[in-house]
Amino acid sequence: MDPQSTIIMGKAIGAGLAMIGAAGGGIGIGISVGGAVMAMGRNPDHTATIQTNMILGVAFAEAVAIYALVVSLIILFVLS
Amino acid sequence: MNSFWNGKRRFVALLMFLAGVFVALEVPPVIPFIQLPGEKFPEGYNIPFTDIRVTNTMVAALIVWIILLLLIAYIARRRPKDGSEVPPGGFYNMFEALFEGLMGFIGGIAGGRHFRLIFSMFMTIFLVVLIANWMELIPGVDTVGFIHPHVKEKYDADSGEYKVITTDGYEIYQGFLGISYVNGQCDWISPADEAAADQAALLAADEAALAAEQDQLEKAAYARYQAKHDDHGEDDHADEAAADEHADDEHSGDAADTDAVAAARQEALDARTAEKQARRDRGCYTGVATSSWEDGYVEPDKSEKKLIPLHPDPSSEDAKLVPWVVLPFVRVASTDLNMTLTLGIIAFVMIQYVGFKALGIGYLTKFFNFSTLFKSPLGGIDVAVGLLELIGDFAKILSFSFRLLGNIFAGSIVLFVMSFLVPILPWPFFILEFFVGVIQAMVFGLLTAIFMQLATVSHHHDDEHDDADAH
Incomplete structure (x- = not known):
């Protein structure tokens, strides 16, 4: 295999592996939204507060997935 | 205005759809050429009186500020001077409703002595990020720009000379109305x-x-x-x-x-x-490529290679010798780490500022808490917690900047790719990106407001009260 293809292969595999981190963000978002929906169902009066806190929590959880995305984007497009 | 458009909007939509079909047939879609750092404009486009080359994300940031200043000027002009309650209506009314809603929202989170500072910080960041994010939805952003030869020259250690690497890019093509574009129908094949x-x-x-x-x-x-x-x-x-x-x-x-x-x-x-x-x-050629486009490395000796002018006439023979990519005039500012990192640092500085303003020099005890070190057997834990807080505060900069960058960069790639896969109907993804833009702007502003609010609260006193209660 020529070096160029090896580099491309390594980049693709590395980017794919880096995106495994997104699974954690997905689990976190699922848990927080699930909890928020349950809370809203029990306590519809506080929907606004719950929603705000949920979006905050989702943003925090998503940030971790986004780190993984940024790492894989850097592997793909910045490393040469 | 309203009555004129009633019942005609569907024809406008149909016309736009037909225009989309026409453009999709006339201009073949191109696989996007993705680059993470902001792309530099060609030589000669410097920031006045400096050597710094303008990038397309800088242009976008400039446009964001111009839009924001125009918005402020408009709102200030339309605002009733005499304090009358009658709203002037239209856009001003909408903005006022939005403003009041957000004011109430932030008041619920950070309503206190420093509400005005926190809210103005929130609103500034929110508007800047919102306008910056929404710019990716404008057609032509990210797609219209300089067409330039994409060649990289790399130092080859084995032979000890600079070599031209020409593996990316597409052929240039002249289409409808003499507009030149990059032809995605044929990959550029290098002479080798x-x-x-x-x-x-x-x-x-x-x-x-x-x-x-x-x-x-x-x-x-x-x-x-x-x-x-x-x-x-x-x-x-x-x-x-x-x-x-x-x-x-x-x-x-x-x-x-x-x-x-x-x-x-x-x-x-x-x-x-x-x-x-x-x-x-089909309009595809091969040839030898060189250019003096890239900078940042030692200028290679180009005596033996054919030199192509930076902006050759697209119809000339020179134009057929190089692979081409588009360097957009405007690329969304939030897709450049410089912009998001700057916003993150500003947010960080403001968080510390409001902390010092509220608690004075005592704010530092949040990070360097030696008061309990010799009094209590667990005093060492407090020191460690303070240091962790310090690291955590600096981590906020990274968290802020990467969150925004990642979301918006990924969003604009999705828009590219969908415009390539479904050239006629990519707009469901535009709607998605519309909401992503709002949510990210909201999250950035909201987190700043919350952290600022947290910085104004002294945990120290609470702990002492708890201790007193316990004893």
Whole structure:
């Protein structure tokens, strides 16, 4: 295999592996939204507060997935 | 205005759809050329009085600020001077409703002594990020720009010279109304690749011809062998005769061999020529590429290479010698780490500022908490917690900047890719990105507001109260 293809292969595999981190963000978002929906169902009066806190929590959880995305984007497009 | 558009909007939508179909047919979609750092404009486009080259994300940031200043000027002009309650209506009214809603929202989170500071910080960040994010939805952003030769020159340690790497990019093409664009129908094949393909074709032809020849020889020999066996019964005689025949065969075979191989080679070359011609008919060319586009490395010696002007006339012969990519005039500011990191640092500084403003020098005890070190057996934990808080505060910068960058950069790639896959109807993803833009702007502003609010609260006193209660 020529070096160029090896580099491309390594980049693709590395980017794919880096995106495994997104699974954690997905689990976190699922848990927080699930909890928020349950809370809203029990306590519809506080929907606004719950929603705000949920979006905050989702943003925090998503940030971790986004780190993984940024790492894989850097592997793909910045490393040469 | 309203009555004029009533019932006509569907025709506008239909017209836009037809325009989309026309453009999709006339301008072939191109696989996006993705680059993470902001792309530099060509030489000569410097920031005035400096050597710093303008990037397309800088242009977008400038546009964001212009829009924001225009918005402020408009709102300030339309605002009722006499304090009357009657709203002027229209856009001003909408903005006022939005403003009041957000004010109430932040008041619920950070309503206190420092509400005005926190809210103005929130609203500034929210509006800047929102306008910056929404710019990716405007057609032409990220797609219209300089067409420039994409060549990288790299120092090759083995040979000790600069080599031109030309593997990316597409051919330039002149389409409707003389607008030049990058043609996605044909990948740009470098001269080296072309030569290698020629060699491969010749080799394949040689091998095929030789194999055919071998096959024929074997068949002939077998036939003769069979014939001899039928004629003569004795083995030694047959062997001798076969050897004779074989020598003969070799002799006559050589001539036939070269003939067949030459024919096969000619055929292969003809096929390659036809292939190249077909590519040319589609508007695809190959050639040697160089340019002085990139900077940041030692200028290579270009005496032996053909130099292409930075912006060659698209219809000239020079234009056919290089692979091309589009360098957009405007790229969304949030897709550049410089922009998001700056916003993150501003947010960080404001968080510390409001902390010092509220708690004075005592704010530092949040990070360097030695007060309990010798009083309590667990005092060391407080010190460690304070240091963790310090690291956590700096981590906020990274968290802020990467969250925004990742979301918006990924969003704009989704828009590129969808425009490529479904050139006529990519707009469901535009709606998605519309909401992503709002949510990310909201999250950035909201987190700043919350952290600022947290910084104004002294945990120290609460702890002491708790301790007192416990005792």
